[in-house]
Amino acid sequence: MSRTVEDRAPVAAGAADAVAGAADASPAGPGLTPGSVLPTPLARPRRLRTTAAMRALAAETAVEARHLVAPFFVTADPDGEQPIHSLPGVARLGTNALLRRLERALELGVRSAVLFGVVGGEEKDGHAHAADDPQGPVARALRAARSAFGDDLVLITDVCLCGYTDHGHCGLLAPTSRGLVVDNDASLARLAAMAVAHAEAGADLVSPSDMMDGRVAAMRAALDASGFENVGILSYAVKYASAFYGPFRDAAGSAPSQGGAAATAPVPVATSGGWGRGGVVHHDLTPPSDRATYQMDPRNAREALREAALDEAEGADMLMVKPALPYLDILARLRPRTSLPLVAYFVSGEYAMLKAAAAAGVLDEASAVREALTAIRRAGADLVFTYHAVEALEKGWLA
Ligand SMILES: [Zn+2]
Numbered sequence: 001m002s003r004t005v006e007d008r009a010p011v012a013a014g015a016a017d018a019v020a021g022a023a024d025a026s027p028a029g030p031g032l033t034p035g036s037v038l039p040t041p042l043a044r045p046r047r048l049r050t051t052a053a054m055r056a057l058a059a060e061t062a063v064e065a066r067h068l069v070a071p072f073f074v075t076a077d078p079d080g081e082q083p084i085h086s087l088p089g090v091a092r093l094g095t096n097a098l099l100r101r102l103e104r105a106l107e108l109g110v111r112s113a114v115l116f117g118v119v120g121g122e123e124k125d126g127h128a129h130a131a132d133d134p135q136g137p138v139a140r141a142l143r144a145a146r147s148a149f150g151d152d153l154v155l156i157t158d159v160c161l162c163g164y165t166d167h168g169h170c171g172l173l174a175p176t177s178r179g180l181v182v183d184n185d186a187s188l189a190r191l192a193a194m195a196v197a198h199a200e201a202g203a204d205l206v207s208p209s210d211m212m213d214g215r216v217a218a219m220r221a222a223l224d225a226s227g228f229e230n231v232g233i234l235s236y237a238v239k240y241a242s243a244f245y246g247p248f249r250d251a252a253g254s255a256p257s258q259g260g261a262a263a264t265a266p267v268p269v270a271t272s273g274g275w276g277r278g279g280v281v282h283h284d285l286t287p288p289s290d291r292a293t294y295q296m297d298p299r300n301a302r303e304a305l306r307e308a309a310l311d312e313a314e315g316a317d318m319l320m321v322k323p324a325l326p327y328l329d330i331l332a333r334l335r336p337r338t339s340l341p342l343v344a345y346f347v348s349g350e351y352a353m354l355k356a357a358a359a360a361g362v363l364d365e366a367s368a369v370r371e372a373l374t375a376i377r378r379a380g381a382d383l384v385f386t387y388h389a390v391e392a393l394e395k396g397w398l399a
Contacts, residue, residue, distance in 0.1 A: 061378040063370070063398050065109030068389040069156065069343070073251050074098055074141040075118045086247035087348055088355045090387050092118050095144045101390070102145055102153060108393040112154035114207060114385060115141050116252050117163055127172060128164035128190055132197035139201035146202035156205040156234060157198040159191055159219070160254075167287045168249075168256040170210040170294060180285050182294055184212050191215050192222035199228040205317070209236040211294040216314035232317035234343060238304040238330055241295035244323045244349030251348065256290060304330045305337060312338055321381070323347040325372060328379035335380030344381035346372065351387040366397040373398070 048058040073084070073092040080094035093101060102113055117138040123130040130136055138157050145155055162170040171187030173180045187210065195206040206223070208215050216235050223231050249255035296303060308319050319338060321331050322345035331344055354372065358365035369388050376384050392398050 070389040114156040124166040128161040131164040132193040142201035162254040188218040195219040199231040207234040220315035234318040235311040235316035237311040237319040247348035331379040346386040
């Protein structure tokens with residue numbers, strides 16, 4: 001009943017204003033008699049918004065626990081738990097802390113998690129040797145989670161070299177006559193090996209985020225050849241070179257760096273990509289300062305459709321668009337062009353913006369998170385990777 005009284009309050013206030021103004025002019029405005037001139041509306045969409053129950057009945061989009069994938073940063077220290085300054089509420093977790101978080105996620109109905117490995121600088125090198133280490137943090141976390149939760153949980157792993165290379169690029173670097181470049185084809189074997197290592201440790205889905213050309217086909221072939229034909233590929237098919245990844249790079253220690261990599265750059269060899277195969281190296285060996293040669297240009301949309309079509313043709317089982325809110329148009333354009341599940345990554349910068357705005361008291365976090373996740377689903381995403389997953393469900397923000 002209280003809701004009815006509240007709903008009527010503005011009407012009562014408006015009526016009081018009208019009465020107050022009656023001494024000067026008609027409440028409908030100068031020269032107008034109410035109802036005598038203006039047409040009555042032919043359609044009344046507001047009928048479907050009259051009550052909360054009616055709005056729920058007419059709602060086209062839902063965000064439920066089953067639509068959310070919880071990301072976790074995992075480290076080798078079993079008992080470690082290091083808060084990440086730029087991502088409030090998110091931490092780098094050792095296996096034991098991870099298992100507690102996964103258990104809570106499951107209780108809340110989140111049945112899938114994506115794992116990102118974090119290794120120390122001493123384990124990084126030019127060839128990302130630690131990326132497919134069966135004793136690395138992701139492989140350990142996979143085995144522990146599988147043993148604790150069996151098939152209740154869908155375990156997804158990020159497959160990319162940037163967390164394991166000393167230069168922070170998503171592929172291997174190679175010297176060419178135009179300087180150091182990210183060597184597409186040489187990177188494929190390392191990515192495929194990483195996917196197989198994750199499959200061996202228990203991953204259900206491997207999720208390449210590197211944006212090398214042909215990596216889905218390379219991983220599919222490697223997985224099949226290793227007996228993992230039922231391990232799927234969730235491809236970051238459309239990953240933009242975005243400023244919104246800032247906090248993630250802090251969390252995973254994966255920002256591209258220009259210093260120090262020259263010493264560990266591969267010796268000049270014939271490369272399968274880039275320029276000047278066999279040519280003379282006359283540039284200094286400084287790694288590219290950003291990821292613009294492999295991640296997508298934010299100015300492009302048609303190219304996104306091409307990237308998605310290629311990954312689907314190569315055998316991807318799910319396709320991702322990343323980031324989410326600045327690229328809802330891409331999700332909406334892609335939706336009618338593929339039958340595969342679409343995934344959006346509501347990325348670290350988007351999370352951090354909402355957290356900062358909420359902390360500053362300029363918006364209501366519950367409403368903003370609900371609205372953002374709903375918009376991502378409405379645009380066409382079946383699933384959303386989001387750091388808000390557990391908190392939003394725990395605090396009832398999606399109800
Ligand atoms: Zn990467």
